[in-house]
Amino acid sequence: MDRLEQFEVPLTQKNAIPQVMEKILGKKVFNVHIERLALDYRRKGNPHYVCNAVYSLEKNSGEVPQNFSTKTLLEKYNKNKSMPSEISIVGAGPAGLWAAYALLLNGHKVNLYEQGKPVEERFRDIRRFLKARIFLENSNIFFGEGGAGAFSDGKLNTRSRTEFSQAVLGDLINLGASEEIAYLSKPHIGTDQLQFLIKKMRKQILELGGKIYFESCLQDISVRDNCLNSICINKKWQPCEALVLASGHSARNIYDMLFALGIALEGKSFAVGVRIEHPQSFINETRFGRGVDYKLTGAADYTLTGKTTYSFCMCPGGVVVPCASEKGGVATNGMSYSRRNSPYANSALVVPYKIDKNDVKSGIAFQRELEQKAFEMAGKNYSVPKQRAEDFLAKKGGDLWDLMPKDISTSLEAALYEFEKKMPGFIKNGLLLAPETRTSSPLRIVRKESGESVSVAGIYPVGEGAGYSGGILTSAADGVRLAFSMLWQ
């Protein structure tokens, strides 16, 4: 196969890349496999794609690279290690779903327990929450089938792609996601697509013989001689040899339980701040320039880094959602649909919140304090406090200065002026909503290289709640990786 790198693709020819290559090379090309496609908008007014692709000059020559999946990865590495035949998994978020899928593919029996409801029922609960502010503790934006990722922006970003994250992207394509996610530099799915894919993942798990128990909450664990002995689900104890703990970073009751059992936990730094919302038209014009067909580019995003504050989880064409996992507390987050066609863009602006490894209590306490304060300030109805960026800087109304600790507010104040220089109009057009507290896990459940807890044999912490991943793709990839490392022990 030959390779063509860093070639320009006009926006209108995104779906005709072989033809673009033929024009550049002056030859017919076959078996084109796109490796990477990124939107380049450094030249204002002329955004275009930059592409890397491999191809052959003869129809039947060269082996066309294929996207791989968890199944092909297992075939490549499977060492058929004997391990507990029945594995319990707690949490049906990306990490739990993909751990279940990989273990089932390898022939193990899997029982997957999720405290929330199937995604379609959960969707109705969330709609009621967003419209009528009826909050349910086990069925909300964080909890239920699909985990925190199901009602999200559905960005599938990762800083570095691994075989495991590529396999997850391949699985999503096999489930029906667009092939583009394998090569786009910033793949995005959106809430509507995610729900559809999660339902298909459930079907696949059931077809492989997995059992899924909804509204089934892990309440306790019993340990004997540093080995897992049994688990308590909905007040019923049952023997358990292997437990994959994929409960996410908002399962505070799980952290309390692990702490009480003396299982090794470490404090982990995370970030705290606000969401800022702008008209999408302002972001499009600032990033792409005027006179551009934004239907072809899609909604523009941005990444900003200041002295102490940075943008995080930017959602172009999305909405800010209030979210809660506990009664009487509320935080912000962002979500979008696959078309990213809301007239607004939002992003978190966050400041690192440092936590010492030995401090396993203060991270959650700090999150909870801010979330409860926000709940009180915004009228105790799961709305979030908001304030125009200009008013925040003028200290008018004072809302967010009263909510956030002074050092964080001062960092945000400085960052707004810094970001205004990079994107003029950032302040005037900005609405702040707060607090953004659930950026990543405030704790790590310490595990060995094998994925097993350092304290108790048979417990395998995985995903964002374990503190080893952040985001949908890396959490799902951690689930797959865990299944492999269990096989390799």
Ligand SMILES: Cc1cc2nc3c(=O)[nH]c(=O)nc-3n(C[C@H](O)[C@H](O)[C@H](O)COP(=O)(O)OP(=O)(O)OC[C@H]3O[C@@H](n4cnc5c(N)ncnc54)[C@H](O)[C@@H]3O)c2cc1C
């Ligand atoms: C609104 C929002 C938008 C987001 N946007 C993005 C985005 O665009 N891109 C991105 O990469 N990431 C995004 N994230 C983060 C992403 O969703 C998480 O990183 C990811 O879901 C973590 O996966 P996980 O499987 O480790 O945990 P989770 O998704 O948190 O899943 C954990 C599951 O465990 C269940 N559980 C917890 N305790 C128990 C128990 N005791 N018994 C039984 N079940 C239990 C929970 O109900 C939950 O369903 C967003 C998050 C939110 C909330």
